Amino acid sequence: MRNWKDIAVAEFFGTFILVFFGTGVIAAAVLTQAQVGLWQVAAVWGIGVTLGIYVSVEQSGAHLNPAVTLALTFWRRACDWRTAALYMLAQLAGAITAGAVVFGLSHEMITRFEARNNIFRGLPGSERSAMMFGEYFPNPAFRGVVGDILAGVGIWEAFFAEALGAGLLVFMIFAVTRAPISESIKPILIGATVAVIISVVAPITQAGFNPARDLGPRLVSLATGWGSIAIPGPHNGFWIYIIAPLIGGLIGGGLHARLLGKS
Numbered sequence: 001m002r003n004w005k006d007i008a009v010a011e012f013f014g015t016f017i018l019v020f021f022g023t024g025v026i027a028a029a030v031l032t033q034a035q036v037g038l039w040q041v042a043a044v045w046g047i048g049v050t051l052g053i054y055v056s057v058e059q060s061g062a063h064l065n066p067a068v069t070l071a072l073t074f075w076r077r078a079c080d081w082r083t084a085a086l087y088m089l090a091q092l093a094g095a096i097t098a099g100a101v102v103f104g105l106s107h108e109m110i111t112r113f114e115a116r117n118n119i120f121r122g123l124p125g126s127e128r129s130a131m132m133f134g135e136y137f138p139n140p141a142f143r144g145v146v147g148d149i150l151a152g153v154g155i156w157e158a159f160f161a162e163a164l165g166a167g168l169l170v171f172m173i174f175a176v177t178r179a180p181i182s183e184s185i186k187p188i189l190i191g192a193t194v195a196v197i198i199s200v201v202a203p204i205t206q207a208g209f210n211p212a213r214d215l216g217p218r219l220v221s222l223a224t225g226w227g228s229i230a231i232p233g234p235h236n237g238f239w240i241y242i243i244a245p246l247i248g249g250l251i252g253g254g255l256h257a258r259l260l261g262k263s
Contacts, residue, residue, distance in 0.1 A: 004083065006059040008090040014056030014064045015094030015212055021048030023102045023217050027132040030141065031109045038202055039195075046195030053187035062187070063087050065210040067249030071170045074250060075257040088212070095216025099133055103220055106132070122227040127234060130226045134218030135206035135241055136234065137161075142203050150203065155237055158205045159244045165201045166209040166245035167252030169193060174256035205240075209248075214241035 025044040029035040035044070053062040061078065063069040069087040072078035079087070103110075110129055113119070119126050127140045137158035138150035172193045176186050198207040208214040218238060222230035231238050 002060065004086055007083065008086055010056035010059035011063060011087055011090035012094040012097075014052040014060070014062055015091045015216075016052075016098045017055055018048045018052035018064055019095045019098035019213050019216060020101060021045070021051070022213065023099060023132060024105075027102055027106045027110075030129070030132055031106060031113050039199055042195040042198040042202065042207075045198055046191040046193075048191075049194045050187045050191030053190060057187065060087070064091060064212075065169075065245075065249075066091060066212055067166045067210060067245040068170060068173060070246055071174075071249040071253030075174075075253045075261075091212035092216050095212040096219055097216075099217030099220035102132070102217070103224055107224070121225045122229055124229070124234070126226060126229050130221050130229050131206060132217075133221040133226075134230055134233070134238065135208045135214050137205045137237065137240070139203050139206050153204055155235055155240065158237060159240050161201050161204045162208055162240055162244035163248030163251070165197050165205075165207055166248035167255075168197055169209050169252065170249040171252035171256045174253055174261060178261065208241045209245050211242040211245055214238075 022045045025035060025041050025048075029041055035041050049064070052064050056062040056064065061072075063072065066088040069078075069084050069091070073081065073084040110132070114121060114126070114129050117128065119129055121129065127136045130136070131140045138153040142150055173190055176189050176193075179186070181189075194209075197209065201207040201209075218230050218241075
């Protein structure tokens, strides 16, 4: 049986790795255009997920996502509900810390980026810089390119996209963890799953699928000047990135457990 301290430490560091590389690559793409195209960002996210799993899988099973913890607890009885709460708190703490580190590394660049682009932090339009931390719909990075196409993305379209992405992710996690393949390969497949889902959904919602990943850095942006742009966000929509993945993950895990899973 896993020790609660081991679980907390592993989930903290695993989620830190995931969120640091994920939000860090978005910051690099927004501020310096170091990445060209969505796939490069998605690939780094996938690698970050893979590394986070390798860091934590032995001690905690590498949930790294409250939606995964909820689905595993409900469908596979992976832990009791008190332990599930510990998983989620450790994940959120790791995500907050990663967001704070990314802000610390890039805050001067963010200030210059905002000045160059006439962005006033905390006012409408500052999602273009806040998107390095929390997520927004439609994706602010695409508005100037295909804004007319994305104009119809509203709360319920964003909710469906986030729920679908999380559902597919949890479905594949359930499948991969039961697949008759080497344990050492499974984190790579899960990371690749994250990358390909991001490639499809990111233009719509930035592709969160992970309440800790979104809420942790979003709290950092709330504390560092983005105010209501961070929470509640444009359209009062920050809750989508918390509730939709939890519901989608439960549905995705349930579909696999009921239709394909073994007892």
